[in-house]
Amino acid sequence: MQIFIDSADVKELKAVAETGLVDGVTTNPSLVAKAGGDFFETLRQICAAVPGPVSAEVVAQDTETMLAEGRKLRTVADNIVVKVPLTPAGLRACKTLEQEGHPCNVTLCFSAAQALLAAKAGATFISPFLGRLDDNGQDGMGLIREIRAIYDNYDFQTQILAASIRTANHVRDAAIAGADCATIPPAVFRSLYKHVLTDTGLDAFLKDWKATGQTIL
Numbered sequence: 001m002q003i004f005i006d007s008a009d010v011k012e013l014k015a016v017a018e019t020g021l022v023d024g025v026t027t028n029p030s031l032v033a034k035a036g037g038d039f040f041e042t043l044r045q046i047c048a049a050v051p052g053p054v055s056a057e058v059v060a061q062d063t064e065t066m067l068a069e070g071r072k073l074r075t076v077a078d079n080i081v082v083k084v085p086l087t088p089a090g091l092r093a094c095k096t097l098e099q100e101g102h103p104c105n106v107t108l109c110f111s112a113a114q115a116l117l118a119a120k121a122g123a124t125f126i127s128p129f130l131g132r133l134d135d136n137g138q139d140g141m142g143l144i145r146e147i148r149a150i151y152d153n154y155d156f157q158t159q160i161l162a163a164s165i166r167t168a169n170h171v172r173d174a175a176i177a178g179a180d181c182a183t184i185p186p187a188v189f190r191s192l193y194k195h196v197l198t199d200t201g202l203d204a205f206l207k208d209w210k211a212t213g214q215t216i217l
Helices: 009-018 031-034 039-049 065-071 088-099 113-120 130-136 140-154 168-177 186-191 195-214
Strands: 004-005 023-028 054-059 082-087 104-109 127-128 159-162 179-185
Touching: 004 009, 004 186, 009 039, 009 186, 023 179, 031 039, 039 054, 054 104, 065 082, 065 088, 082 088, 082 113, 082 127, 082 179, 088 104, 088 113, 104 113, 113 127, 127 140, 130 140, 130 168, 140 159, 168 186, 179 186
Parallel strands: 004 023, 004 179, 023 054, 054 082, 082 104, 104 127, 127 159, 159 179
Antiparallel strands: none
C-alpha cells in the first residue's frame, strides 16, 4: 500500500520524505490555510520535496471554473494531482481533466455508489473518508471493502486512497481491506513505527551488549 502524508507543512513533509517511505502528499484548503504562506509557492516546495503524487484542491463550485483552476494547478509541477469534490460539477470536471491527461483525486466520498461514479468519470484516485464516517456511527472500513469489491468486479483502475485516517489501526485495517493508498497525518505516520515490545526488546539487547564491553566499530 502506498503511504501519502496529509499535510501542507513543508518542513514536516521534507522530514518524513527523508525516511524514503513516503509515496505522495495530499493537501486541502484547510491544511494550506493552516500552513500559511503563498499557496502556489507552498505547492512548489511540496512537489520538490516529495516526487510522488501531490493532491492540490480546486475551490470553485462550477465545472468551468474547476477546469480553469485544475489546469492552472497542473502548471505548478508534473506531479500535481487535481483534487475535485464528489459533486456533479466535480465529476464533470474530473472526466474532462482526465481526458486531457490531468490526473484527478475525487474527494469527500462517503458511499460506494459515489465511488462507482468517480471510477466511471475516470478518476485516478477516489478518497473515501473513513474517520468522518466512523464519527457518524457508520462503518468507514466497510466502505473500503465495498469499493474494492466493485472496482475488482469491473476492473476499474481508479485507486482507493483511504482518507480521514486517525490511527495506526486505521492504516492496518485499510491495508487489509484492499486500499491502494492511505493518506495520513504526520503524527499517525510516526506512530506506525511504535510498539512497546520493540522498545523493551531493543533496551534489553543494548543492555546485554554493553555488558560484553565490546564494540563493532
